[in-house]
Amino acid sequence: MSFYAYYFRDKKDNYAAATLWLVFFAGYLIINFPYVQYIKENADILSRFNPFYGAPFSLNLFNFDPSMEYGSFTSSMIHPLYNFLTAPLTYVSVHSVGNLFLLLLQSAVNALATAILFYIMRRSGSSQRASVIFSIFFGVSSYMIFSSLIPDSYPYAQLILILSTASLYKCRDLSSFPVIPVAILVLLNFGITSTNLITFTGALFLSIFNTSYKKETLKRFVMIMTVSLLMLVLFTGIQYAMFSERTWLSDLGGGISNGAFSYVSPFSISHHSGLFHLLTINPVLTPEIALIDPKIVAFASNLSNPHPLYVQLAGFGLTALAILGVIRGIRNREVWSLMVYPLFAFFLHVVVGFGLTAYNYDLYMYAGHYLFAIFLLASVFIRKVMNVKLQKVLFSFMLLLLITTMANNIVKHYSTLDYIKSSYIELENQSD
Numbered sequence: 001m002s003f004y005a006y007y008f009r010d011k012k013d014n015y016a017a018a019t020l021w022l023v024f025f026a027g028y029l030i031i032n033f034p035y036v037q038y039i040k041e042n043a044d045i046l047s048r049f050n051p052f053y054g055a056p057f058s059l060n061l062f063n064f065d066p067s068m069e070y071g072s073f074t075s076s077m078i079h080p081l082y083n084f085l086t087a088p089l090t091y092v093s094v095h096s097v098g099n100l101f102l103l104l105l106q107s108a109v110n111a112l113a114t115a116i117l118f119y120i121m122r123r124s125g126s127s128q129r130a131s132v133i134f135s136i137f138f139g140v141s142s143y144m145i146f147s148s149l150i151p152d153s154y155p156y157a158q159l160i161l162i163l164s165t166a167s168l169y170k171c172r173d174l175s176s177f178p179v180i181p182v183a184i185l186v187l188l189n190f191g192i193t194s195t196n197l198i199t200f201t202g203a204l205f206l207s208i209f210n211t212s213y214k215k216e217t218l219k220r221f222v223m224i225m226t227v228s229l230l231m232l233v234l235f236t237g238i239q240y241a242m243f244s245e246r247t248w249l250s251d252l253g254g255g256i257s258n259g260a261f262s263y264v265s266p267f268s269i270s271h272h273s274g275l276f277h278l279l280t281i282n283p284v285l286t287p288e289i290a291l292i293d294p295k296i297v298a299f300a301s302n303l304s305n306p307h308p309l310y311v312q313l314a315g316f317g318l319t320a321l322a323i324l325g326v327i328r329g330i331r332n333r334e335v336w337s338l339m340v341y342p343l344f345a346f347f348l349h350v351v352v353g354f355g356l357t358a359y360n361y362d363l364y365m366y367a368g369h370y371l372f373a374i375f376l377l378a379s380v381f382i383r384k385v386m387n388v389k390l391q392k393v394l395f396s397f398m399l400l401l402l403i404t405t406m407a408n409n410i411v412k413h414y415s416t417l418d419y420i421k422s423s424y425i426e427l428e429n430q431s432d
Contacts, residue, residue: 003181006170007119016132017115024114024139028107028148031413035059035149036099038417045428051296056098057151059420060298061289062362068102068151069093072243079153080248081191081235087243093151102151109155110148113162114139117372120166123173124334124376126383133398134382137318138375140406143283143368145413154369157193162372164189164200165338168207172333177208179223186228187235196369199344201225203337265356272359274303279345281307281315283368285405286412291423292360299420300362314404317397318378325380338377341370 008014039046039058050058057066067074072087093101114135121131138144147154164185171177182204190197204224210217239247267275277287282301290302307315322342329335345368348354382398385391 001170001174003167003170006174007123007166010122012128013119013122016128017118020118020132020135020139021111021115024111024144025107027139028110028145029103031145031410032103032107032149033100034414034417036103038421039099042424045424048431049297049424049427051298056093057102059150060296061146061150062300063298063358064146064150064152064154066151067153075239075243075246075248075250077248077252078194079192080194080232081187081239082153083239083243084191084235085156099151103149106151106155107148109159110144111139113155113159113372114144116159116162116166117375120162120169120376121379121383123169124379124383126379129395130379130382130398133395133402134375134379137398137402137405138372140402140409141284141371142286142409142412143371145286145409153192157189157196158369158372160185160188160192161196161200161341161369165203165372165376168203168337169334172207172337177204177220177224179220179227183224183227183231186224187231190228190232191235193369195344195348199340199370202340202344206336206340207333263355263357265353265359267350267353267356272356274301275350275356275359277301277307277315278362279349279368280319280374281311282362283371284318285311285315286409286416287311288412289416289419291419294427297423297427298361299416299423300360303360310404311408314401314408317401318374321378321381321398322374323377325377325382325384327381328384329377329380332380335377335380338373338380341373342377345370 039056043058046058047054051060052058052066053070055066055069057069067079067082068086069090070086071090072083074086075081075083089102089105093099117138118131118135121134122128126134143154147158167182167185171182186197186200186204189200205221208217208221236247236249278301281287285307287301287307288305289299290305292298292300326335326339349356382391382394385394
């Protein structure tokens with residue numbers, strides 16, 4: 001059975017998914033358009049403080065980088081094949097409506113990610129009501145709203161991860177792992193963000209390995225990885241030919257030392273006590289921001305300002321549901337394959353300490369590539385509850401979390417822009 005036939009066989013689900021896509025596409029445009037308009041109307045002022053080499057998107061938010069506007073100069077060990085995407089999109093952006101074009105595109109991408117998440121939950125056995133609630137909750141998260149706005153790699157990397165997860169659900173259900181389609185997903189995950197290769201490969205191995213057929217499943221896994229490696233060699237050659245004889249291997253040593261190890265710092269409870277909030281709560285509920293570095297006009301989470309109680313409860317509530325989902329489904333491959341994503345994030349940022357050097361800047365902390373897995377794990381728990389009364393209580397709880405998150409993020413999104421405006425006015429006055 002094809003991917004299309006597996007996921008799009010139910011008309012009611014298709015109508016619900018299409019509605020989700022349209023609503024979130026329009027929603028991301030509406031809520032983010034004032035930012036794009038502000039950048040356009042104040043280009044002269046913002047260009048004086050632009051830390052991004054003159055890129056049209058000049059706001060330094062949560063240390064996201066507007067790499068979609070860097071043209072073909074984005075290939076690195078961290079983003080090996082990224083310039084296949086950035087080169088044409090930068091060109092189209094420059095020769096069309098600029099930041100508005102990328103807002104349109106990324107709003108469509110994130111809206112699509114929300115719709116696919118809905119399909120995953122439906123095919124995994126969740127009711128349509130639960131799937132809609134969780135999809136909306138995911139779609140209104142802070143990470144989804146801001147990553148629709150900022151022209152960086154995050155929406156594209158996340159979409160590939162969610163598509164890959166949907167593919168694994170289908171493969172597990174049908175006990176069929178076609179080599180070439182899965183190998184393409186391996187290549188895409190590595191090509192956009194190399195660390196995503198680790199999480200997807202881990203999820204793939206946990207999905208494909210069967211103790212009753214060890215040799216067969218290991219052989220299939222090795223075949224998939226071998227084909228993806230051959231594809232990588234091919235595309236590296238194409239990259240060499242297309243982009244002035246430069247590839248992701250051109251500065252491999254420098255990229256690792258400057259782009260990776262330079263951000264590593266040992267974890268310390270006293271210095272990094274807010275890490276849990278940066279990893280789990282802030283990507284869901286927009287935090288208060290502060291201008292933490294006027295030299296590069298860096299706006300990031302205000303770590304000195306404690307989260308309001310309602311934010312704490314909503315963030316911890318979602319996390320608790322995800323943990324309960326792990327407990328209830330611990331014997332299932334579905335849960336183990338999803339656990340890979342948050343566990344790797346914990347390992348990368350806490351054990352290895354990746355990003356902790358620039359902890360105050362939100363560097364890599366706010367980038368919740370694993371966020372979708374938290375919602376899927378929470379949906380596992382809801383799905384496995386059979387008691388009708390308890391289900392009603394949980395649905396009411398989910399609606400409360402959803403309304404709280406939506407209200408917080410809408411209000412904070414506009415207040416963040418107001419704070420940015422006032423900060424630039426103050427910076428301009430100080431420079432005169």
